[in-house]
Amino acid sequence: MISTRVVFALLIINKAGGLIYTRTFAPGLQRLDSNDYLILAGTFHGIHAISRSINPAPPPPSSTTTNNPSSSTNSLPTHTPAPPPPAPSSTAGNPTRKRPHTTGIESLESSHFRLTCFQSPTGVKFLLFTSPEQPNTDVVVRRCYEMYGDYVMKNPFYSLEMPVRVEKFERAVGGYLVRP
């Protein structure tokens, strides 16, 4: 019996929008050449940024945001040092308040596949292409992030922002995502 739950591909985009890793695990997506993948990564990087700026949701009421930090500091009186708390509260109370930080595209659905995007705090994006039926894609993509941390970032011979050519990472990702 053929399962319909498949991971098609994994792409890693560095913080400048360059493609540093691509690997296909199962057929199902169209075959693209490496140049097309590079263009795709750059395009997605741009759209991700735009999707943050077109956020139509009204910001949460400012009164609650100004109250929250004070209540949280009250609950942890000994832990927070004195100087930092005034700074965030003053920016929150500022009339020209900034919009809260938005995440950008987290998941995209089309009729043939689903794309789950995970952005690390340092701006590296993990794009996981799966079939629409695949559950728990956010867990899978986080696991890939952990592997990247373990095998790529801890590799002393890896230079930052460069294409990932790490054999251990290849093996780990393959063992995790390729179906037997």
Place this chain on the structure above:
Amino acid sequence: MSVYSFYIFDRHTECIYSKRFTQQPSPPRTTNPAASTLPNGGTTVPASLRQANKDSDDAKLVFGTVFSLRRMCRQLGGVDDQFLSYRTAEYKLHYLETPTQLRLVLLTSPQVGNMRTVLHQIWATLFVEYVVKSPLAPTEHQGGRGVGNELFEEGLERFMQQQQQQQ
């Protein structure tokens, strides 16, 4: 669920209808005094005009996003693949393209499910009935002419209220 905004784009990529269902915060009022004290004051743009500019810019950005994502989906999934929706932590964008290349875009809160049927209903029961069949509406809606008529506006308003109550 809450609906944030709704856009219709025609086949010439022009935004022929847009509607916002939420009030945007009005920082211009608070920043205006500060802006007038700046050396480049004097050329202050009225808040209403700035809002209109921002709305049209937003519509262009929405179209650009949708257009690129649709192209990306076609490239990866094959020619018959359709872009359906994307989700961020703050909102979700739903997309429907009709055979006449009319594009309907709906932005809602992120928790809602598939809104494709809803968009299709808007197109079939509101757009076709009140705009396409209207004898006063031109075939090409340049600059949104003939789209924002009373019946369509009213129908859309009622339809959205129904949706928000249902969910």
